[in-house]
Amino acid sequence: SQQGEEDPQALSIQEGENATMNCSYKTSINNLQWYRQNSGRGLVHLILIRSNEREKHSGRLRVTLDTSKKSSSLLITASRAADTASYFCARSQGGKLIFGQGTELSVKP
Amino acid sequence: DAEITQSPRHKITETGRQVTLACHQTWNHNNMFWYRQDLGHGLRLIHYSYGVQDTNKGEVSDGYSVSRSNTEDLPLTLESAASSQTSVYFCASSPGPGDSPLHFGNGTRLTVT
Numbered sequence: 377s378q379q380g381e382e383d384p385q386a387l388s389i390q391e392g393e394n395a396t397m398n399c400s401y402k403t404s405i406n407n408l409q410w411y412r413q414n415s416g417r418g419l420v421h422l423i424l425i426r427s428n429e430r431e432k433h434s435g436r437l438r439v440t441l442d443t444s445k446k447s448s449s450l451l452i453t454a455s456r457a458a459d460t461a462s463y464f465c466a467r468s469q470g471g472k473l474i475f476g477q478g479t480e481l482s483v484k485p
Numbered sequence: 486d487a488e489i490t491q492s493p494r495h496k497i498t499e500t501g502r503q504v505t506l507a508c509h510q511t512w513n514h515n516n517m518f519w520y521r522q523d524l525g526h527g528l529r530l531i532h533y534s535y536g537v538q539d540t541n542k543g544e545v546s547d548g549y550s551v552s553r554s555n556t557e558d559l560p561l562t563l564e565s566a567a568s569s570q571t572s573v574y575f576c577a578s579s580p581g582p583g584d585s586p587l588h589f590g591n592g593t594r595l596t597v598t
Contacts, residue, residue: 406584418489418575418589419528464527468584472543475520477527 382465382476390484395452397479399465400445406468408441408448413462413478422450422463455483487512491576491590498597504563506593508576516579517559518587519543519551521572528575534559535583566597 381400389395399408407426411419425432425441425448432439438451452459460483466473489510498504510517515536520528530543532551540551548570550562563570573594577587 409586411587416591418577418591419587420589421586424586471583472518472530472533473584473587474530475528477525 382463382479384479385477386480386482388482388484389455391455391457393455393483395455395459395481395483397450397463397465397481398447399449399467399476400447401467402446403467403469405443408439408468409466409473410437410439410448410450411464411466411475413464415461419464452481455481457483457485459483489576489578489588489590491574491593493593494591495594496596498566498595500566500568500597502566504566504595506561506563506574506576506595508559508561508590509557510576510578510588510590511557512578512580512588513556514578514580514588515556516581516583516585517553518577518579519549519559519561520575520577521545521570522575522592523572531561531574532559533583563595566595568597571595571597 409424410422413419423434425439436453441448462478462480464478466475492507518533519531522528529545534553573592575592576590579585
């Protein structure tokens with residue numbers, strides 16, 4: 377499969393805790409993106425990090441990219457119940473986006 | 486506000502029937518994509534288009550076709566529906582290069598009986 381690997385597949389935390397999700401891939405990329413999907417809805421773009429960037433922030437989100445290890449991580453700080461969703465990484469390859477299988481995050485109040 | 490709309494939201498059809506799923510975007514984006522989402526497989530690319538009259542096959546294109554006669558629409562046709570095509574289908578669009586951020590519709594849940 378061309379898809380990358382995400383781990384964990386599922387993550388359950390308490391409100392206020394931090395959540396970390398990881399994404400690995402096998403081929404070189406132009407950029408890597410993270411998306412959120414709420415139940416029954418389409419994916420929503422969260423953040424894009426380019427191959428020449430190492431870290432990027434957006435509000436409570438922090439994304440890192442290590443091209444030498446071909447991996448990325450998404451950190452959500454001070455999680456809220458509303459952060460409960462599935463999170464997907466998507467790497468650019470051949471001008472298209474290839475999605476991972478996602479991490480299902482549950483944040484308990 | 487600009488949006489991307491998929492219809493129907495739910496569809497049940499029988500094996501062997503032809504089915505067309507609609508996707509309409511008002512973003513005026515050149516690029517449009519169809520993905521299917523299945524448990525254990527994430528999202529897989531079916532077909533995509535970079536502009537009017539342009540269509541390309543994705544990772545799982547067998548049994549599907551698309552046509553792009555205008556900027557706004559990219560309908561997905563299942564020529565002869567099979568049970569293996571039971572899935573949730575997502576349409577997406579983007580303005581720029583193929584790897585720029587995507588705007589997704591809310592999906593069509595298709596069941597083939």
